[in-house]
Amino acid sequence: MSTQTARTTSSHDPADRPAQAGQSGQAARTPQQATDALVAAVRDGNVSSVVTLTRAMTTGERRAALSGLKALRKELRTDSWSRRSRRTYPALHAAGAACHTGAVATATWLTGADMRWSPAPPKLLLEVFADRGPEWQGEVARRLAERPPSARVAYELMSGLVRLADCAVPTTESYVRGWMDEVRRHRLAAGPELLGRLRSDPHLVTMVTALFELDDIGAQLEWSYGRDGTEGWIPTLTWLTAEGALERTAMLDACVAWLLRGGRTADQRAFLTLLGKLAPTRDEERQRTADWTALVADAGPTVAAHAQAVLGAMALDGELTARQLAEVSRGALFRPEKKLVRSQLILLGKVFGASSELLPELLPAVADAFGHQDTDLQERALKLVEKYAAQVPDSVREEILAAAEQLSAPLRPRAARALGGAPRALESTDTNTEPYEEFLPPVPEPGRPVPPIGSVAELTEEVSALLLASSGRSDAVTFERVLDALVRYAHTDREALVEAVRPVVVRRWWYPGASEHGRPNINFGVDTYGIEVVLASLFEVVRTATLHTAARRSAQGLDCCVHAVLEQPRQARLWEAAYRVASDRPPFLLATPSWTSGQVDPAELVARLDAYRRLGVSPGEVDFAQALLRVRRDERAQPGTATGPSPEAAAAVTAATGLGTPEGDRLARWLADGEPPLPSLQVVTDQESQALLVEVGQAHSLFEGLPAVFHAMGAPLEADTHASRSCYHWTVEREGHELLAVPGRRELVAARLVGLLSQTARYNASGDVAYLPSLAEAPGPAGPAVHLSVAYGIGARNSEERVAAVDALLVLAARGQLDVPLLGGLLSTLMLRGTVKPSRAVDSVRTAAATGAYRTVGAVLRETLPALLAGPAHDGKALRGVADLLAVAAECAEHTGDRGTVPHLAELAARSGSARLLTQARRLHAALGAESTG
Template sequence: MSMPEALQKAIESGDAELTGREVMALDESGHRAAAAGLPGLLKAMRAASPHGFLDNQAVRPLLIAGAGAISGPAAAATWLCRGELRLWWWGANDSELRLLREVTSGRSPEWRAEVAHRVADRVRATDIDWTRWHFAAELAKSAGAAPPVSDGFVVGWASGPEGADELSEDPFLDTLLPKLFEVDGVGAALADDATRTQWGRTRKSTWAGSLSDLARAGRIERATLLDGCVSRFLRGGTTHNLRWFIQLHDALEPTDDEVAARVRDYVRLLPTAPPTVADLALRQVRRTDDLERLDADLFAEAADALLFRPEKKLVRAALTWLDRTARKRDRAGATVRALTAVFTSDAVDLRDRAVKIAVKHAAHASESVREEVRDAAGGLPADLREAIAAGFGEVAAVPGPEPLPGPPPFVPREPPAPIGSLAELADDFAVRLRSDEEWPATERFLAALVEFAHRDPDGTREALRKHAEHLAPWITEPGGRPYMRSHVRESWIQFPVQHLLLPGRPHNLTEVFAALAMRRSHSAGTLNDPQLKRFLKWRLHEIASAVGTVPLLLATPTEVSGHIDPGVLVGRLERLEAAGCAPGPADLLQAMLRVPREIDPAAVVRAKGLASVAGRRVASWLAAGGLADPAVTCTVLDTPLATVGERTFRPPSQVLSIVDMPGDSEIDRLCTHPDPDRRVFGTGRLDPHTGHWAAVLPSHRDIVAAHLVPYLAGWEQYGWNQGAIMLGLAEADGPAGAATGTLLAHALANEDQDERARAVEALLVLAARGALPAAETGTALGRLAALGRIPLPRTLKALTAAADAGAHAGVWTILATALPHALPAPGQRARAGLPAMITLATRLAEMTGARGAIPEVADVAARGGTSRLVAESARLHRTLTAT
């Protein structure tokens, strides 16, 4: 039985109207023939399409033909839901829905209702297919049947493009309205309802507005909507998913009786609901209280729930409510008892206010309540205990808390095990091609590549070639496209492998990069690259040239930080001497820079037996103890320009770092910063290998930090691995001074939450190792905050997390050092977040027992007035000067 010819031509022409007429002209046998031929026709049309899929013009007649020809409800629904027949954009339009009605008009209402429900069941709430939704809705309407109630269909009804303008006439309203409060996904679908209505060209009404209007008109029950909102709040959810239900609740403007009837549910929301829902619930509870319809048990439950909330805004509102109603409602005792929950709060401003309110109502509290207050006040600071004692009687101070635990101990990461076979080398090569280049793993791969290529060049070449040809064929192209050649030359994995796979490829850039790295030549045209980047380029080209010619790399680290065990270093030099080979100059220089600060005396003695030029140089280096610590400075500037001696600089982000190396050796020239030829710095564009710099000088983190400052500080809004790079510095060794502290201050303000978390981890590592430059970090933080270059609220989140994780002493020092720089002069406005910064400082001063006035804080406290800045400064000053 073949497809009716006239119908096939109509479908192939893309004419949905003609297709509809042809389908309706068929008899039962014609319908069967058409239904049998549609799958084959669809396959042929897809095969003939130049894109491999069908556009809307081709899909429409296929959908109409299937709806009219397929007799089984299940088969018809399956056809309408085929993925190849999905219409783009908003799915079916009015003409397609009219055709659907027409071609199915001969079917029974039961058939249309069943197809509607089957199609609706395939509409997903998280990804609405509007073709399916519209077809299901149209079939249900034409059948006069109840609408489907599947989750996807309900969410589609709530989020459709027509919105709520004709809701009063919607035949689905009565059935689907209760489902709005039961189906997950409705809240997310309607979260932006008000915004879409505001900016939409055709929509005039919001769902919340239309439903509340219908409730006022008596079309729907107000109780259905109010109970639905409250039940949805009680089910829980995110602020985003509950936003629309809050809008609907407010649009209904509940009456006093409606609120009082539901007050028990509002109280149940207070402990754990999202802040916006808890705020709504608190308003209703207070309203009920104003009506004198809140019983004592519900008051106590509400007060306890609110005062344990983490949101200061809600606790502050609760304190205001409790204070204003304590005597008016004759519940001073219950109020004072509830306030004791705030005595242990970390928010010192709220704690102080709770004490003040308790004292205010002390005279109206019973003796049993007064005893509870005295017991709860034992852990308060001395000045607050005295205030409680004045109102409630003598307070016995409880023993001080156990010493606070410090940050978690630092445990160095284990280095990756050496690669032991060609098969493992090939597998690692494939992994490195697919993933970002992690520096310890990259060093491991390069060490194995050099060793295997020297030991078995043909076998190594064969093992790597298949992966290269499959995953990175440009590596094996002798000519290659220019942009790909540049890409390969920048890759620490691909470039050395290319030199192994294409051994005859000319390469003469190693000496150029060597000269450039050591500032002996400007011919390569990249002098504006940072020194450490130039050095890494030199080392990369040298390694690529060395593949197959030397038995090993000298500078491969033995620790994740980048350090080399001195005994291993001497052993490698002995192997090179036995093989009659010398290390490359960049390899030798890197190996010397990776010597740890503490050198095993046995390695020094053993090194004296080395005979080669490189061996004697390393022996002298080890005997001298490695690189001495140079002078490193870092300053946050007020102006774009800075003059040092006869040189004027324009550093990015107005932070100038200097490394003063008095000599002219290769190492001196590499470490000096800024180099003598530089007046301006490169752009802030992040180099993907900047995170590797700490491993170049793992025993001198402040030198690396100084080199990083021009390229990392001031770019907090871009993420740019600030936190990850800071963590690498924390795992390195050597002095941590102003440069490290300045970078840490910037990283703690990073916009990216993950980068801030890594910066916090870096702070904890530095604190655990006794290397946190707290005063230097505080100086930079205070200067940057005063100049408006970092957002304090983000920084305070990070510092709070670090303090809570054990670095309370270090964070206190950071804040105590920062405040003199950050506090405004008389008449100036405080930076956003500064009062909260002082609050955190007060909390940490109490935790650490810090004493000793900070003159700048005392000056602000003495200004008087009611500003929060003055109040918080006065509180901190009292804490620091308490006896």
Template sequence: MSLDWETVDRRARSGDQPGVARLILEATEAERLAFAKTVEAGVKGADPELRWRAHVDPGPSYALAVLGTAPSAARAAPMFLRRQLRDSWPQIQFARFRQIAEARRLDWLGDLGERLCARLPVRDVWTGDEWAFIAQVLQAGGAQPPVTEGVVRGWLTRLIRPRGQRIPPLSMRLRDDPHLDLLLPGVFEIDGMGADIYNATWGAGSALPKSGIRFHDAVAALVAEGRLERKTILAAIMDRLARGDKPNALRPFVLLHDELAPTVDEIAAHALDYARLLAEGPGPIATVAQRALRALDDTGRLDLDTLLETSVPALLRKEKTLVKAQISALEKAAKREPERAGEVFETIAAAFGHPALDIQERALDLITKHLAALPTDSLARIADASTVLAGDLPARAAAVFGTTVLAEVAPELPPYAGPAPMPAPIAGAAELAEEISVLVHEETGIRWEQVLAALVALHADGRRDELAAVLPPVLDRYSGDLAEYSWNQGAALACLGAAMTAATGLPRDHDTHQRLYSAVRIAWQEGRRGGTGSDLSDGPDGVLALRVAEIAVHLNGSMMPMLVATPTHVNGSLDPEVLLDRLTRAEAEGWQPWSFDLEQALLRLPRGPVSTEVTARAAALTSPAGRQFAQWLAGGGLPDPVSELFVQRPARNQHGFVWGLDIPRRMAATLRPSRDGGLRLERQLLTLDPPKHPVWAPDRFEDRPGVPAMVLPHHREVTAAWAIGELAALADQDQRGNGRLLPLLAECTGPVGPALAYGTAYTFGAKQEADRAAAVDAFLVLAAGTEPFAGAVGAALADLASDGSVKLNRALPALTDAHRSGASAAIWELLTAALPPLLAAGHRAAPDLLEHATQVAVAISARAEIPGLAEAAARPGSSRLTQEAKRLQSALTT
């Protein structure tokens, strides 16, 4: 019989795989080969959404048709890899698949399987269904799979996340798997494989079948019964741990190591590997290595040179328990080999460089205890090493070794030179097009200002033809950002696309123009952004969109030669004399700045009085813009609004269950203007009522932190109040990236109110190191200024730590970095504000904060009385809190 696509397609759409197979089998081989191109065209032309609308997937039947007509694996593989067929692999009736292959006597099934293996995913492998299908193809073709990352991930996922309710344990599935010996080594060799095991076993434990056995248990069982060679598995484990990976990806191999419980002989065979892991491995891995080396040392089989060499980096690790255990091991070694005690205690002296004072003290006390047994040359070298001791320990070391105390001098923080001037303006249309392309990918406030200024200036300068030549390709290339859609209405980039269209003379979209015109009119008449008739944001970011919309609406209606709001400094500040010159030019040439361009310019003027010359020249202006400028200066500019803290609590239902974000609380801020300055932008910017409940992962300013910071460069508390949710989410939701706003606010001016203080405290406790580094940068800039701020940040940090909103163990390294960078005085002010409430509450991180305070106090020779410190130091016992309190008390009074 002859094959026709209409019949094949009809049966496929009804899910009739046996019917499609029967059509193929009843045809001759010549008919099948002749029908191949028709099948390819039919599959490519099929509706990809049919499976969802018709609730029947034609993909499995199409796959059978491809197999039954393709002339080679090279022709079949691309068709099988099309999404419509690939998604249907698990539903293919493989008995029909094999029947067709046998009828055609295909010798390329193995080749097909290998080609499909090459396209197996290496990320987000959830079920392993694709591998299960390919494994059947390979088996039918008598071929072995290539050992690639995609193959190993699919194989492993299929084993540890099997389908079906009644299945044998993992150990049995592994034992019976035909690819165990070929693919299991790849689990140890490929980075990240342990994460797949971890996520399946621990992260999704509820999805595991009841008969499932965890990976390390299963492998250990196969080793115990001899199916897997113990020596090979141990070597693979050590190699995996030595090459490193993320902690959760290494955990299954650590558990397998512990399950196998290596003997002393096996540990000795890998002694150098364990030594390296102790020195360089992640904390849990180093602990395993230390335990193994200790077992080796207890039997006298650990070479002392290996112990000493390994101990130097180990004694500087941040894990205190591990360091203390290593010091104890070295002390035992000194007792065991007294003739080399000098070398051992010189090694212990490496702990003098540990950042924790209690570790430094432990090493110093131990060396002092054995001082009489040390050779003179070793003692001299240990005395030299003691110069790195910190806090109160240099004085104690000087008394022990008879050396001179070198006074610690805190580095000085250079005065802040102020924000840099704006870069040179964009010179031509080609450069403008290039900058817009970059802007689409990275919306910085500086680039926005340059682009807007250049677009207006080049258009007014009669260079419309140049703009028409270079801007349309940019509009086409980035239509997803620069064109308006339902999801980006009111976005600044969409408004920019409309302004570019106006500048080039292209036909404008009527609906877009009307929406932008309406938004500008409402902002002018009602002083409102957002709400009915306006798609613009009501926050500081909406000011930029409004200004761009104003350009788009008015660009061809009034030949404005320039924008007056373009800042003179990168923080958004505008020099009053520069604005005066611009308005003087406008008056002389007979043009009036656009309304919101002028208002933005006024909001960027520095706070405080200006020179009498500028005031006098401004008073002489007669244009409406000139008179408004003069009145603004005479009134002292924008007064500071009232910023107050507002506590957001999670939403709970009537039974007390949390809806949405489950955190103890989140601090927000309200804003109220202290007076009405008469600007339409001012009213909405200075009025803020945060929602009652915290917002999940707020991201208003995530991609463009410089934009809101440049709206009110001399009232940073306002921007901080609008952005505090983003900063808080860095700590209480472990978000990332929003810390970039903080250094930008630090470069602005104005008092540090509660929003900025709490925002800084939240960012100090951010999960991501880059965000904490941003907090340090901001702190250094603030410390170099004149506004008091550190005490407020310290009080905020203590408050947020009281209920776990901020984890102090995250903040401490950042505080240390700020101290070492020269902000010691400000850090001391922060600590003296944070310590009293933390001491009163007995916070678990208080000892660490006390230790850090001792280092700072010694560096700046601080003398102060900290409430609660004397009481903590007088407590009975030898807890670390008491010890560190005594240490700080001594440093403050000695």
């Protein structure tokens, strides 16, 4: 080794020196003896011995010991949750950190995922690293700080290394969050107050500057304590700024910059609060005029309102130029929030009243409100134009006139009169002879799913995606493809399948050694955990007898709530598939859908049964029954009627009979019987909750001759059944699996799920109702259960859920299956009972209309409004949001030119007054162009 190399190594690790014979009373030892002694101390969990031993080791001995430590680490990974592992890991963590000599390798060892739950104490690790060089210590600190917060690196370790190295403090997210958490922990432990700690922090400015670069920091910033809550980050940062410890201009700029960047509401609130506490002066506000203008246009409503107030005060004091105020106004008037638009129009009115010199440049900005979806704001803007139009040049009036085409039809003639002439589009609301064209989504056709999975590698990818899906959720047809492929490759190439899938499942709870809490033979006896029961069977970690018992029990059906009966057939089929993968290994499954609708072609099912016959394999009882329910018998069947088999099914009858097997004969009879009629369904009121639910008559004929697990779907469904006390469901998480249980009979599925779905509207529950578009696209009649599901979705709490309901509504309309009177009546009843909030319905129908479905939405609203207007028409109080429904209905009528009557509308339209309910009633009445009777 050269002198230069020796010097470099020594600077990084002063412990790199030969072990002296007789040192500490010990004889000279070999590297292997040093390794054995260290590994033994680690196994005993003796952390203090680990420190003592590693200090006495040379660099070569440390490196030699790494192989033993890594082998022990690999051993512990298969037993990561045992008491022995928890005792051993801290010592292993410290030993590996001491034996690695490179900064990168040391940081990697320290942050290993398996080390996070039982790491060595930071103080001990700092003791281990105390004899390393400052350059090495600083590099390790930097590497640790660059890890994401999820790595859970102790701040005490990072900051301790920074202190030892006397290096620049890292400004990464992990380090800054750790710094903030450490300050909070000291305060909670009755240490010095926050202000005192931060005053004495030598890195205060650097850390606060870095703090402003973080996302999702609002909750920590808003943390406060003290009797009146005046102690915390925001008040402390305010004090430090006032004292000069933090530079005021930099703090103001940082707050405004964060608000410009945008982010979560909690974060914006925190930085807006801090900005308010800093109390910028008028000069400081004026220096940031461009920032306030950008915030008015693009920030969230709360931040935009603050910026608008700042600029408004400056405008009233004459501190904004006409061009600056016009830019602010255009940003504000373009926003959807009514309050912001109204405030800006009021401000402009005050400015115009104080000085007419600004009119030529500012009045055209008012016209930006002409395109607002709220017609009251359109009218408010038009009133400003009417008041001041005579005071601006002709060129300005012409500019405003062009924008007036965005006004609603009743307001256009007023604009034409105020502006002294207008294009033809403004002279009359009836001169536009362009025929209206409705835009609806393409009618969905049941296309074939993608081809069967073609290789073990492709199957491995699909299994991985399925296991990573949130809560195990997946597209139902994709799930079916994966299930079928597992069965097929377990039959044809089991060894290759096991080896390919092993890396994907090695961390699953049921995999051998993955967890001491995993008990496959107990857990898989009561639940399938989706596809995992088949994977566990493939890896032989669950006894065949356990699967056989579960399969037999599930085929008989279990007592469960109204919703779970739709899931039971899939559970039973999974247990059956897992058992057969472990026993007779069938070549494939019979019930795998031929189409994305979940249905199976009759001829294809005959071919599958023929393959079973030739191989001498008996079909699974549940799998065959599910195949019968999925086979297409007569797609021409009309709702509520029984029909004979279609030509395709009739041909399959002959082929099935020719198989000469019991299953072939059963299929032939099933197809020959044709499609039985659906049971009776009707909407009823649950007397206890006053919710609308769906009662279903007996449907045993649909499931006659099938295993008992299917019979519960044919049992009568009454109102009190929906509220079964045994039900533990609180949210809806559907991906279409239930629809695949009985393809073509979506009313049965919707009826059983509608009570659960109603919770998103009734109790503001957050549930995934993404299955509604699938429900609308599914084959079969769309009756009261489907329409009530859509009605509840329209009133769901979350906007994403309402979008799903809108998609379902539009799909039904495109397919010609939307019952407008039924849906309108359901919506009005739900709103009158307070189940669906009109404001949410307004958002849904406005979204649907904006897609180009004005005629559809207008028709639904004309069926919804009469019941909502009956009370106000007779001096009753209108529900909040009815005026907005009237506005959407009027907008639809203005777009389509449709005419008609709405009961009770004429009485409201005839009243005098400026209340929004009355103005929108007059607008709709005029748009419909006919007298309405009460």
